[in-house]
Amino acid sequence: MLLTILGCSGSLPGPHGPASGYLVEADGCRLAIELGSGVLAALQARHDAFSLNALLFSHLHPDHCADFTTLAVARRYHTHPPYDTRKHRLPVHGPSETADRFARAYAETADELLTTDLTDVFEFHTLVPGAVTRMGPFQITATRVDHPTEAYGFRIATKDATMAYTGDTGPCDGLRALAQGVDVLLSEATWTHSDDRPTGKHLSGVQAGQLAADAGVGRLLLTHIAPWTDRDAVLAEARTRFSGPVEVVSQGDTYAVDELKVRVIGGHGN
Ligand SMILES: [Zn+2]
Numbered sequence: 109m110l111l112t113i114l115g116c117s118g119s120l121p122g123p124h125g126p127a128s129g130y131l132v133e134a135d136g137c138r139l140a141i142e143l144g145s146g147v148l149a150a151l152q153a154r155h156d157a158f159s160l161n162a163l164l165f166s167h168l169h170p171d172h173c174a175d176f177t178t179l180a181v182a183r184r185y186h187t188h189p190p191y192d193t194r195k196h197r198l199p200v201h202g203p204s205e206t207a208d209r210f211a212r213a214y215a216e217t218a219d220e221l222l223t224t225d226l227t228d229v230f231e232f233h234t235l236v237p238g239a240v241t242r243m244g245p246f247q248i249t250a251t252r253v254d255h256p257t258e259a260y261g262f263r264i265a266t267k268d269a270t271m272a273y274t275g276d277t278g279p280c281d282g283l284r285a286l287a288q289g290v291d292v293l294l295s296e297a298t299w300t301h302s303d304d305r306p307t308g309k310h311l312s313g314v315q316a317g318q319l320a321a322d323a324g325v326g327r328l329l330l331t332h333i334a335p336w337t338d339r340d341a342v343l344a345e346a347r348t349r350f351s352g353p354v355e356v357v358s359q360g361d362t363y364a365v366d367e368l369k370v371r372v373i374g375g376h377g378n
């Protein structure tokens with residue numbers, strides 16, 4: 109399983125890259141998780157916009173899905189698509205309002221809301237908490253997490269590797285089971301553990317590190333750090349709670365995830 113960071117800036121795109129977007133690949137199957145502001149550009153820098161086999165959204169805040177509407181443009185109006193996008197619609201898995209919200213975001217006029225639902229080029233599926241969804245080599249389990257909107261974390265397994273992604277969340281009961289024993293935990297850590305941070309909604313570096321320790325993960329990757337948050341401080345916080353390998357991800361990083369070893373195979377600021 110390969111994990112590539114297309115974007116990791118927390119809550120909005122930052123000076124060093126796009127908002128949230130991750131690519132997970134195995135056995136020739138390519139899954140994108142989130143398509144935040146700027147992520148479609150990062151995807152096209154590596155692969156074309158038609159190269160995804162499925163798309164997964166943890167929740168519908170703009171920093172996780174703003175580029176979806178422009179992907180719709182590509183799938184509808186590209187003059188030379190590599191395949192017929194109406195015959196091979198892209199599966200999109202997300203919260204219950206996903207299809208309706210994306211149609212509203214895409215519609216150019218109020219009238220168009222009545223005629224545009226984007227199902228001509230996308231196939232929408234609503235996430236079911238606890239259910240295992242098969243996508244090619246991936247088995248994906250969605251767990252509800254604590255955020256101001258309907259939001260999920262994901263556990264993703266292949267026959268060789270497991271990873272978990274928290275999505276956006278404050279500390280909550282479901283996170284430990286989600287991450288239990290995975291090779292890689294990709295955890296949000298939006299801010300430092302300062303007394304004046306808002307309660308809930310997101311994790312601090314301390315809380316991400318504690319989650320990794322409690323769940324016994326192999327490696328902790330910190331993401332979704334807000335542009336105004338000190339990355340080094342978040343990393344130092346996580347290290348006070350988790351003694352295993354931990355680092356802050358950067359756009360362009362690629363990790364090979366397997367049960368024997370997690371290798372960093374490229375990136376770091378590219
Ligand atoms: Zn976010």
Ligand SMILES: [Zn+2]
Binds near residue numbers: 167255276
């Ligand atoms: Zn959010």
